[in-house]
Amino acid sequence: PVAAGPGFPGIGFESIPAETRARNVAVHGGSAGAVVDRVTVPTGYTANLFVAWGDAIMPGGQPFSGTASESAADQARQYGMHTDGMHFFPFNGTDGKPSSERGLLVANNEYTHEDILFTDGQVGAGYTLAKTRKSQAAHGVSVLEARRVGGKWRVAKTSLYGRRITSNTPMRIAGPAAGHALMRTREFVITDTASIATGNMTDGTTCFGTVNNCANGITPWGTYLACEENWNGNFGGTGAVDTSATTEIGKLNRRYGVSAGGFGYRWHTTDARWDVTTNPNEPHLFGWVVEIDPFDPKSVPVKRTALGRFKHESAQYVVDKNGDVALYMGDDEKNEYIYKFVCAGKFNPTNKAANRNLLDSGTLYVARFDGNLVGEWLALVPGTVGKDGVALRDNPNFMGASDAEVLAKILIKTRMAADAVGATMMDRPEWTGARPRINGFSEVEIYCTLTNNDRRGTTPASGNSLDGSTAAGGARPGVDAANPRADNVYGHIIRWREAGQTVRATTFGWDVFVQNGDTATAKAAKPTNDYKGNIVDVPAGSADFGAPDGLWFDPFGRLWVQTDQSGTGSGDWVNIGANCMVCADPNTGEMRRFLTGPNGCEVTGVTMTPDGKTLFVGVQHPGEGSTAANPTQFSSWPQGQWSVASDGVTPLAAGRPRSGVVVITKDDGGVIGS
Numbered sequence: 001p002v003a004a005g006p007g008f009p010g011i012g013f014e015s016i017p018a019e020t021r022a023r024n025v026a027v028h029g030g031s032a033g034a035v036v037d038r039v040t041v042p043t044g045y046t047a048n049l050f051v052a053w054g055d056a057i058m059p060g061g062q063p064f065s066g067t068a069s070e071s072a073a074d075q076a077r078q079y080g081m082h083t084d085g086m087h088f089f090p091f092n093g094t095d096g097k098p099s100s101e102r103g104l105l106v107a108n109n110e111y112t113h114e115d116i117l118f119t120d121g122q123v124g125a126g127y128t129l130a131k132t133r134k135s136q137a138a139h140g141v142s143v144l145e146a147r148r149v150g151g152k153w154r155v156a157k158t159s160l161y162g163r164r165i166t167s168n169t170p171m172r173i174a175g176p177a178a179g180h181a182l183m184r185t186r187e188f189v190i191t192d193t194a195s196i197a198t199g200n201m202t203d204g205t206t207c208f209g210t211v212n213n214c215a216n217g218i219t220p221w222g223t224y225l226a227c228e229e230n231w232n233g234n235f236g237g238t239g240a241v242d243t244s245a246t247t248e249i250g251k252l253n254r255r256y257g258v259s260a261g262g263f264g265y266r267w268h269t270t271d272a273r274w275d276v277t278t279n280p281n282e283p284h285l286f287g288w289v290v291e292i293d294p295f296d297p298k299s300v301p302v303k304r305t306a307l308g309r310f311k312h313e314s315a316q317y318v319v320d321k322n323g324d325v326a327l328y329m330g331d332d333e334k335n336e337y338i339y340k341f342v343c344a345g346k347f348n349p350t351n352k353a354a355n356r357n358l359l360d361s362g363t364l365y366v367a368r369f370d371g372n373l374v375g376e377w378l379a380l381v382p383g384t385v386g387k388d389g390v391a392l393r394d395n396p397n398f399m400g401a402s403d404a405e406v407l408a409k410i411l412i413k414t415r416m417a418a419d420a421v422g423a424t425m426m427d428r429p430e431w432t433g434a435r436p437r438i439n440g441f442s443e444v445e446i447y448c449t450l451t452n453n454d455r456r457g458t459t460p461a462s463g464n465s466l467d468g469s470t471a472a473g474g475a476r477p478g479v480d481a482a483n484p485r486a487d488n489v490y491g492h493i494i495r496w497r498e499a500g501q502t503v504r505a506t507t508f509g510w511d512v513f514v515q516n517g518d519t520a521t522a523k524a525a526k527p528t529n530d531y532k533g534n535i536v537d538v539p540a541g542s543a544d545f546g547a548p549d550g551l552w553f554d555p556f557g558r559l560w561v562q563t564d565q566s567g568t569g570s571g572d573w574v575n576i577g578a579n580c581m582v583c584a585d586p587n588t589g590e591m592r593r594f595l596t597g598p599n600g601c602e603v604t605g606v607t608m609t610p611d612g613k614t615l616f617v618g619v620q621h622p623g624e625g626s627t628a629a630n631p632t633q634f635s636s637w638p639q640g641q642w643s644v645a646s647d648g649v650t651p652l653a654a655g656r657p658r659s660g661v662v663v664i665t666k667d668d669g670g671v672i673g674s
C-alpha cells in the first residue's frame with residue numbers, strides 16, 4: 001500500500017504486472033494463443049464491459065450486429081466508435097443527494113477506424129456518401145443513462161436521455177469569434193439523414209457537428225465539455241489546398257495541419273462541406289471546446305470560441321476560494337502550448353442559469369515556463385506586446401477594424417498568437433487535472449501530461465515544428481527546464497501552483513512531477529538515465545509506464561494516469577507492455593499500476609460515481625492496425641474476455657473488436673483505490 005498524506009487518502013492495492021503478453025501477433029510473429037487480450041485489475045476488484053461501440057443507447061436503437069452491417073441511421077442511435085474522455089453525471093437520488101446508482105454517462109467518440117466500421121472496409125474505389133454518413137455518425141459524443149440494478153450496471157437502452165451528438169448535429173457558435181468573416185462558409189443543407197436538422201449555416205454563428213473529441217471537461221454548473229483535437233485530419237481537398245506561407249488561409253492551414261490528404265478519411269469526396277478546396281473556411285468551425293447540457297436532450301451544443309482554437313485535449317476547471325473560474329487546457333501536438341481561460345464573471349453556485357454564458361467572456365492565457373521554476377501566464381489580448389515588440393493588434397496576422405475583430409482573429413489563430421508572445425513549446429500537452437483542495441491541501445495545483453516529443457533538440461524526425469511545417473529538418477526548439485529531454489520517448493508530467501491560490505494569478509510556480517521511463521532500459525543504446533525516468537514504486541520498476549495521456553484526480557485526492565503508447569508491447573515498450581492506468585500519490589510521487597488493457601488498445605477516459613465505489617474506464621481501439629480482410633487479426637476484445645456485458649444479460653456478439661467502457665467495482669464494496 002501507499003500511506004495517506006495531506007489531501008491524499010493512500011493507495012490500498014499493489015501493482016499488477018505489466019501486460020507484456022499483450023503483443024501484436026504480426027510484430028512478434030507469435031500465435032494468437034500467446035496473446036492475452038484482456039483487461040486486468042488488481043486482486044479484489046472486478047471489471048466487466050459496460051458499453052461498447054454499436055450498443056443501442058436511445059429509443060429505436062438496434063443491438064450491435066457484430067458484422068458492421070449497421071447503416072448510418074442505425075449508428076446514429078448506437079454508442080459511437082473509439083471512446084475517449086467521459087463523465088458520470090448523477091441524477092439526484094430519492095434522498096435528494098447525487099445518486100451513485102443512476103446517472104448520465106457522457107463520453108467522447110474520438111475517431112473511427114474505417115476498416116472495422118465498414119463491412120468491406122473500403123475507403124478507395126466505390127466509396128459512397130452512405131459510408132461518409134456512417135463515419136460521421138460514429139464520431140462525436142454519446143449520452144446514455146446508466147443504472148445499477150441488483151448490483152449490476154446496465155445501459156438504459158431506450159432512455160429518453162439517450163442521445164448522439166455527431167459530426168452533423170446543428171450547433172451554435174458563441175463568444176468573440178462568432179460571426180467573424182473567417183467563420184462564414186458555403187451553405188450546406190443536409191437532408192439525407194433523418195437525424196439531421198437543416199438550416200442556414202453560413203453566418204458564422206451556427207455550424208454542423210463536432211469531430212475528434214478527445215479528452216473532455218465538465219463545468220461546475222453541470223455541463224459537459226467535448227474538446228476537438230485532430231479535426232484537421234477529417235478534411236481533405238478535391239483540388240488545390242492553400243498552404244501558402246503568405247496568404248491568411250494558407251498560413252492557417254499550415255499552422256493547423258490542414259491538407260489535401262488529411263488523415264485518410266474520404267468524407268470530402270462525397271460531402272463537399274469537408275472539401276477545403278471549395279469550402280476553405282469550414283476548418284475554422286473546428287478546434288473549439290463544445291459545451292453540452294446532458295440533462296436537456298433537446299439542447300443545442302455551443303462552441304465556446306473564447307477558449308481558443310487549437311487541438312484541444314482536456315479542459316479542467318477550477319473554482320478558487322474567491323469564486324473565480326478558470327479552465328486549464330493543453331494543445332496536443334509536438335511543441336505546442338498550455339493555456340488557461342479565466343472567466344470574467346464568477347460562478348453562481350445557486351443559480352445554474354446564471355452561469356449559462358460564463359464561458360463567453362474572459363481572458364485566454366498561454367503559459368511560459370521559465371528556468372527558475374517560475375512561470376508566467378501571457379494574455380492573448382490585442383494589447384499584449386509580442387516577442388518582436390509589436391502589440392498583437394498591430395501584428396499583420398491579427399489586425400482588424402476594431403479590438404473586437406482583433407480578438408476574434410487571435411482566437412481563430414490561437415496558435416499563432418501564442419507563437420507571437422513567446423510561450424513555451426511543450427512535449428505534447430495532453431490532459432490537465434486539478435488536485436482537490438481537501439484535508440489540509442489548499443493550493444490551486446494543476447497537472448498536465450506531456451506524452452512524448454521527438455522534435456526537440458537535434459533529433460531528426462518528422463512532425464510538427466516551430467514554423468508549422470511538417471517536414472523533417474524544420475526549425476525546432478532545444479531542450480529547456482520544463483521539457484528536458486532531447487528525444488522524449490516516455491514523456492513526463494508537469495505541474496504548477498497558482499500564485500496566491502487564485503486562478504486570476506499571472507504567475508505560478510512549477511516543477512516536473514515525474515519523468516516516465518523504463519527502469520530495465522529498453523533503449524540500451526541511448527543514455528540510460530534519460531530513459532529510466534524517476535518513477536517512485538515498490539519494488540523499483542514495478543509501476544514503470546510511459547506516454548502519459550489521460551490524467552484525472554478523483555474527488556478523494558488520488559491521481560490516476562492513463563497511457564497512449566504503441567499498444568503492441570514491442571520496441572521501446574517491450575518491458576512496459578500493454579497500455580495501462582496507474583494511481584499516484586501527488587505528495588510523494590509513489591505509484592501503483594491498477595489496470596492493463598487488451599491488445600493494441602489505448603486506455604483513455606475515466607470517471608466514477610459520487611460515492612467512489614464504481615469506476616468507469618475507457619478502452620480505445622483494441623486491435624489497432626487490423627484490416628478489413630481480417631478485422632480480428634489483433635484483438636477480439638471485449639467478447640474474447642466476457643460472454644455477456646456487466647448487466648449480466650446482453651450477449652457480446654462474436655466478431656470485430658470494439659472500443660468500449662469497462663465498469664470496475666471493489667469486491668468488498670469499498671472506494672476504488674482504497
Ligand code: FEO
Nearest residue numbers: 214229313332430
Ligand atoms: Fe486524442 Fe491527445 O490524444
Ligand code: CA
Nearest residue numbers: 214215430549
Ligand atoms: Ca489523449
Ligand code: CA
Nearest residue numbers: 549564602604
Ligand atoms: Ca492519445
Ligand code: CA
Nearest residue numbers: 564601602621
Ligand atoms: Ca492511440
